Amino acid sequence: MSSIPTSPSQLPANQQTPASAQKPLLGMSLPQLQEWVQQQGQPIYRAQQLHQWLYEKGVHSLSDITVFPKSWRAEIADVPVGRSQIFHRSVAPDKTVKYLLQLEDGQIIETVGMPTEKRLTVCVSSQVGCAMACDFCATGKSGFQRHLKIHEIVDQVLTVQADFGRRVSHVVFMGMGEPLLNLEAVLPAVRCLNQDVGIAARSLTISTVGIRGRIRQLAQEKLQATLAVSLHAPNQQLRQELIPSAKHYPLEALMQECREYVQTTKRRLSFEYTLLAEYNDRPEHAAQLARLLRGFQCHVNLIPYNPIPEVAYKRPDQQRIDRFQQALQERHVAVSVRYSRGLEADAACGQLRTRQS
Structure with missing residues (x-):
């Protein structure tokens, strides 16, 4: 810091x-x-x-x-605290709130507050835009502008907390940007959210598509936060089609680094897998994924695709979702389906961008 x-x-x-x-x-x-x-x-x-x-x-x-x-x-009136301004706010029928926050330089980022009876989860951004350009993700379509600073990350949580009038219980780094490309700000922000804001370390999740060497670096920090790795495909060819950066970081190398992470931290990994109808949700894909994760201390979150207008991918129907989940369970893979919140407000996973809904 x-x-x-x-x-x-x-x-x-x-x-x-x-x-x-x-x-x-x-x-x-x-x-x-x-x-x-x-x-x-x-x-x-x-x-x-x-x-x-x-x-x-x-x-x-x-x-x-x-x-x-x-x-x-x-x-000291002019000494900056580091708070943003709410540029736009929209509420989905499920009470999820999407915020467009204006930063000190005029840049806009997106933050999402997701309430349940017992929890208030904040999905925070770590960058303005994103350079990873995942083919099915709205954020990647807008390109990369800059890294967020420590105060700009912490501010997102405090903004949602104040707007809801209740304490935030969980934070997920699953908003705009690739967190492991901005560890200089993400690591101290995680510590601040834990030690200063008072959010339990195990209620913090850092998500990544995988950056060579950065998962190993994160393991050395010995954080109690959860690491979620976005796979989205069970083989290298399919993954490269969805995630352009994957061609520079083969799936085999990524999985080896993930195994080292588990060995070093003794923490279970989460794997995110977005289901795209008739693209990566076939029975053979489930079998490949199970083989890839064999012997791994992990949990798989299946995420039915949340549509964006720029691409033709489709959300699978419930029968295909259930069949994929069952195929993993039969192969002894811990798995659950995560249905995204805020879909109607363009606040769901993969839909975040710096525009009003």
Whole structure:
């Protein structure tokens, strides 16, 4: 994580940094905030207050922290917290909410809040757009703009939490972008969501299509978060047709890295498999997938395809879904079907893009 902002009062006049150019406070840990408030000439207990207002109250401006002295609030009013603005909000019939969030540079990202009676799950983005260009995914059609910063990831969770008026219980890195291409921000954001926002580590999921060497790197972090690997095909040829980057990272090499991950972390992997009617959902595909995963400590999530207008793939009917699931179960593969939420609001898996629905 990058260094703490330095107080302007501690710099020579010709080296002072304008408050608007300082690093946002959101994403900082309590020890970092303690250092920051002391650099501002304030007692260390102010850090605990600041931490509470950032992560529990979700403050957007330091001038709104009423427990701070008025004179200090005025002095630090322009120090950025790191919050976004809701550009657009749409609600699906199942109460899933899709947010278009406008960032400080005007870029738009998409975040999804998925409530149930017992859970509130947030699907967060890790990049503006995506460079992976998966053929069936709307996000990849818009191209890649930039990586998100730590505060821009954490902000998504706080935004959904405030809008729903209830605590977020689960976070999945399954929004726009490839998380393992942005580990510099994703790893500290995961730690912040766990240690500062208070979300259980095992309630955090990082999803990837597979980037050479990055799963191995993630294993060394020894996170308790769940890793979900998007396969979408049981063989190399079919996978390359769906995921262009797969030609640079053969399926055999990806699976070897996944096995090393399980051995290092002692954590079960999840595999995501989007079912495309009459394309990758035939009985022979289920048999190939079972062979690929033989001896693996894993669970397969089958995701019936969520349509987008740019491509002609179709969602399989219930009979084909059930047949594929049964074929895996007969081969002793742990499997479940994940029916995506927010389909009517274009907020389902594979439908995220920076436009209003």
